Amino acid sequence: MNQSSRNKRISTESFYKNLFGPLLQNDEGIDPELLTQAAINALGHASKHRNWPGISTLLATVNQDLNRSDKRLEQKIFGCDFKNPVGLAAGFDKNGVAAGIWDHFGFGFAEIGTVTWHAQPGNPRPRLFRLAAEKAALNRMGFNNNGAVVMRKTLKQQKLLQPGQRPVVLGINLGKSKITPIEQAPDDYASSIEILAPFADYAVINVSSPNTPGLRDLQSSKQLRRLIQRLRRLPSCPPLLVKIAPDLENIELDKLAKVAYEEGLAGLIAVNTSINRLGLEQRILSSSGLNLSEEAGGLSGAPLRPRAVEVIRRLHQATGSKLPIIGVGGIDSPEAAWERITAGASLIQVYTGWIFEGPMLVPRILEALLTQLENHGFSDISEAIGSEAPWTTIHSSDH
Numbered sequence: 001m002n003q004s005s006r007n008k009r010i011s012t013e014s015f016y017k018n019l020f021g022p023l024l025q026n027d028e029g030i031d032p033e034l035l036t037q038a039a040i041n042a043l044g045h046a047s048k049h050r051n052w053p054g055i056s057t058l059l060a061t062v063n064q065d066l067n068r069s070d071k072r073l074e075q076k077i078f079g080c081d082f083k084n085p086v087g088l089a090a091g092f093d094k095n096g097v098a099a100g101i102w103d104h105f106g107f108g109f110a111e112i113g114t115v116t117w118h119a120q121p122g123n124p125r126p127r128l129f130r131l132a133a134e135k136a137a138l139n140r141m142g143f144n145n146n147g148a149v150v151m152r153k154t155l156k157q158q159k160l161l162q163p164g165q166r167p168v169v170l171g172i173n174l175g176k177s178k179i180t181p182i183e184q185a186p187d188d189y190a191s192s193i194e195i196l197a198p199f200a201d202y203a204v205i206n207v208s209s210p211n212t213p214g215l216r217d218l219q220s221s222k223q224l225r226r227l228i229q230r231l232r233r234l235p236s237c238p239p240l241l242v243k244i245a246p247d248l249e250n251i252e253l254d255k256l257a258k259v260a261y262e263e264g265l266a267g268l269i270a271v272n273t274s275i276n277r278l279g280l281e282q283r284i285l286s287s288s289g290l291n292l293s294e295e296a297g298g299l300s301g302a303p304l305r306p307r308a309v310e311v312i313r314r315l316h317q318a319t320g321s322k323l324p325i326i327g328v329g330g331i332d333s334p335e336a337a338w339e340r341i342t343a344g345a346s347l348i349q350v351y352t353g354w355i356f357e358g359p360m361l362v363p364r365i366l367e368a369l370l371t372q373l374e375n376h377g378f379s380d381i382s383e384a385i386g387s388e389a390p391w392t393t394i395h396s397s398d399h
């Protein structure tokens, strides 16, 4: 990195820290959902008009600051070319409004959604809570989204390149509509896939959100098999992954890995938010005065990290490393990213940590991954996956 891009990166960093830092420092500041909505509206506008001169100049600066390209970070997984292993997790761009610009933020892939067949408002507000001291969040959004038909229109409007030709891999995360009974879930997911498949490099069956009643029952072997079989029969079905909960018992993880493998899934995404309170049972939410064990919703961010790593390790063992795993949950530093990859994740995703640390988290992770590869004598990222190589502070020049 030359001095001028380093300076720009520092200015991007101070821009983010100055603007959002004070708002993220405590629980009481601006409502996190309002903040997210404002950010996503701005990003959506930028994506739709990314060729307008002012916007394209701004995006070029962001791009220069946040992108790090290096052959050693590239991988071909389930037929998709990932320029690096760091992706944006589902739930931030629920309607895909910024699908055309995620590459500028340094990501190798972005997952939009969760989208459902029927548009739905989600749960009553407030439904997203910041836990600033713990660098965590609690959410019970309940799949608020505009529905699959509107997502298709939104993606069309952005004039994206065809799958396979884009600078970032685009995944679409699909959920079950709240009004659809659980027995009809396979048809509900299938309707969404049928119309969104032409835009997706891969699709994710989300059966792990804690905020749609009954959804997580679809993780049982019998129901999951039925669901996968229904979707894989679709002529247009893209590579299919399943996103799972961190709260499954280890034995259930083993069963799930078996089903995934036998049914020809392209991979697994682990993990979604947790209904366990992960040591924060007595933590009071200032907005309601109730503690976390009395509040509904899923926990994300730093407290999720230990369990998320355990799940990856278990799945990696259970699949005999034959099935790609995307690791997500509590990744907020280069060390956490390295830990997830060396535990068995081929790719990783960020959400809560990305909000707290800012967009610079992505290039920071990418630079550190390259240093770790050098320190361990690995020729590329694929050699690090599941290697259990420890995080090391030795710089390659010390060898």
Ligand SMILES: Cc1cc2nc3c(=O)[nH]c(=O)nc-3n(C[C@H](O)[C@H](O)[C@H](O)COP(=O)(O)O)c2cc1C
Residues within 6 Å of the ligand: 089, 090, 091, 092, 094, 113, 114, 128, 137, 139, 141, 143, 173, 206, 209, 243, 271, 272, 273, 299, 300, 301, 302, 304, 328, 329, 330, 331, 349, 350, 351, 352, 353, 354
């Ligand atoms: C506000 C919020 C909304 C989310 N919405 C979704 C969603 O719609 N679909 C989904 O699969 N995961 C969703 N997630 C879960 C994240 O994709 C991710 O799996 C989880 O937050 C753990 O990662 P993290 O600790 O980096 O945030 C959401 C998370 C948050 C914080």
